[in-house]
Amino acid sequence: xxxxxxxxxxxxxxxxxxxxxxxxxxxxxxxxxxxxxxxxxxxxxxxxxxxxxxxxxxxxxxxxxxxxxxxxxxxxxxxxxxxxxxxxxxx
Numbered sequence: 765x766x767x768x769x770x771x772x773x774x775x776x777x778x779x780x781x782x783x784x785x786x787x788x789x790x791x792x793x794x795x796x797x798x799x800x801x802x803x804x805x806x807x808x809x810x811x812x813x814x815x816x817x818x819x820x821x822x823x824x825x826x827x828x829x830x831x832x833x834x835x836x837x838x839x840x841x842x843x844x845x846x847x848x849x850x851x852x853x854x855x
Contacts, residue, residue, distance in 0.1 A: 765773070
């Protein structure tokens with residue numbers, strides 16, 4: 765291979781490598797855009813889940829309060845019933 769052929773060979777090789785570098789740059793940009801999009805979607809989902817968690821926590825607190833009130837009411841009714849039964853037995 766003479767020097768002219770080497771020069772042509774290396775010029776072709778340089779052009780091929782430049783194309784590859786450009787393709788890699790494009791691929792990197794695409795991947796970075798995808799990563800950014802996924803990160804944004806993840807943040808949005810996290811915010812939604814946090815909001816839902818707070819709503820469920822509040823709902824759970826209300827339900828626990830309701831249960832306690834009804835349990836207290838049940839205990840009062842049961843005590844009144846026993847008291848009424850004891851009074852009627854005494855008569």
